[in-house]
Amino acid sequence: MTGAGSGTAAGGGFAARYRAVVGERGRLCAGIDPHAALLEQWGLPVTVDGLREFAQACVTGLGPTAAVIKPQVAFFEVFGSAGLAVLEETIAGCREAGALVLADAKRGDIGSTMAAYTTAWLDDVSPLCSDAVTASPYLGFGALDPALAQARATDRAVFVLARTSNPDGARLQTARTDQGRSVAQSIVDAAAAANADGSATAGVVVGATREHGLDLSELSGPILSPGLGAQGATAQDLAVIFADTADLRWLLPAASRSILAAGPVPAALAAAVEATRDEIETALIGPNRS
Numbered sequence: 586m587t588g589a590g591s592g593t594a595a596g597g598g599f600a601a602r603y604r605a606v607v608g609e610r611g612r613l614c615a616g617i618d619p620h621a622a623l624l625e626q627w628g629l630p631v632t633v634d635g636l637r638e639f640a641q642a643c644v645t646g647l648g649p650t651a652a653v654i655k656p657q658v659a660f661f662e663v664f665g666s667a668g669l670a671v672l673e674e675t676i677a678g679c680r681e682a683g684a685l686v687l688a689d690a691k692r693g694d695i696g697s698t699m700a701a702y703t704t705a706w707l708d709d710v711s712p713l714c715s716d717a718v719t720a721s722p723y724l725g726f727g728a729l730d731p732a733l734a735q736a737r738a739t740d741r742a743v744f745v746l747a748r749t750s751n752p753d754g755a756r757l758q759t760a761r762t763d764q765g766r767s768v769a770q771s772i773v774d775a776a777a778a779a780n781a782d783g784s785a786t787a788g789v790v791v792g793a794t795r796e797h798g799l800d801l802s803e804l805s806g807p808i809l810s811p812g813l814g815a816q817g818a819t820a821q822d823l824a825v826i827f828a829d830t831a832d833l834r835w836l837l838p839a840a841s842r843s844i845l846a847a848g849p850v851p852a853a854l855a856a857a858v859e860a861t862r863d864e865i866e867t868a869l870i871g872p873n874r875s
């Protein structure tokens with residue numbers, strides 16, 4: 586299997602893997618968020634067996650279709666070790682199908698503990714090994730160094746929270762640092778510095794739900810933008826808030842519940858991915874794209 590998600594790539598950084606799969610499948614990150622309400626909507630029990638069936642349908646429907654797949658780790662942790670076993674199968678299945686897997690685990694801790702999180706999420710020795718992981722910079726961007734180093738060495742990426750899609754984030758993220766920049770802008774700038782080698786090792790998370798006030802033009806790395814659909818953002822909003830502030834080739838809009846609502850039939854999930862992606866492409870570059 587030679588898909589973007591299969592194993593460790595050989596050089597070129599995450600940038601090459603990302604460009605290849607997004608070029609082929611389009612700009613969209615499909616989330617796997619097995620909410621209890623969705624399991625019920627799909628006619629599944631809210632048990633680990635229901636979780637497994639849900640995840641298998643996602644692997645079949647989303648794995649060959651979406652460029653990036655983002656399992657939300659929390660919904661698997663709800664079921665303890667059995668849920669984590671399902672997460673392992675889900676990650677492996679999506680990577681085998683050629684998607685890049687971004688584990689939404691939002692890890693962040695002192696360096697020595699961060700090293701263990703790094704092994705868990707970004708090292709081939711781990712059954713949870715993914716192509717990228719989300720991270721919180723609240724202990725300082727430098728505390729993420731072990732993850733960034735491992736990601737750089739293995740052509741993976743770390744997506745760092747900068748300006749999140751929830752309203753509660755604003756007060757902290759728009760606060761000014763002693764250098765006069767917003768906290769969120771300082772995260773973006775640190776990520777841009779980490780990407781100076783062209784590897785795109787450091788992505789950022791910037792929600793699609795509101796004006797972010799950031800200059801993303803120097804980032805040279807992926808911008809995960811959650812908030813489409815269930816949180817109220819639209820494809821047109823993406824064009825408005827990112828067109829003048831970012832290189833749109835790096836924009837990776839994300840949606841979970843609005844896609845998963847199309848289940849449980851895998852073909853319907855795949856169709857929802859395609860429809861969402863087409864809406865995004867039309868909004869960002871117009872209907873006559875080649």
Ligand SMILES: O=c1ccn([C@@H]2O[C@H](COP(=O)(O)O)[C@@H](O)[C@H]2O)c(=O)[nH]1
Nearest residue numbers: 657749750751792811815816840841842
């Ligand atoms: O700022 C952020 C960061 C992460 N998320 C995560 O993305 C999905 C969104 O799910 P929807 O169903 O499309 O609302 C979810 O896993 C969040 O934890 C985010 O929404 N905002």
